[in-house]
Amino acid sequence: MADVRTGIGIDFHRLVEGRPLILAGETIPHGKGLLGHSDADVLTHAVCDALLGAAGLDDIGVHYPDTDPTYRGVSSLKLLADVRVRLEAAGYRTGNVDVTVIAERPKLAPHVPAMRQRLADVLGVAVSQINLKATTSEGMGALGRGEGIAAWAVALIERAARCPDT
DSSP: OOOEEEEEEEEEEEEETTSOEEETTEEEOOSOEEOSSSOOOHHHHHHHHHHHHHHTOOOHHHHSOTTOGGGTTOOHHHHHHHHHHHHHHTTEEEEEEEEEEEOSSSOOGGGHHHHHHHHHHHHTSOGGGEEEEEEOOTTOHHHHTTSEEEEEEEEEEEEOOOOOOO
């Protein structure tokens, strides 16, 4: 039986004036951006946590703490690239990732293909291995009032094939 593992990642960030809105490395036109120590890419953070969790490698806050100035303003795609290195060092590769973003505004559907491609490129997988959906919270709660954006991600990783000894 193949060695496969799953992980879940969840992240939330508040929307504020004066910052760009970045999701999966894409700058999305919007009047507000996400508040955070890095670029606050809530989608990519959820993917990082799902992959790290699947491998039993703690979480994004352990590896890239907001108390470390090294990560101030850093692209979350760089963090994801490092997560890939950590997975590979542990003997795993990404099987697939499924993400749901919850945001009242802006509409994300036009940006989904580019976001999927960016995630696939960083993880070294086919775009078909990345699924991305966007929904609203139907006006309920802080997300429904447009105060923030959240993302949930599920990842499957599998033991990387090893070459037989020769």
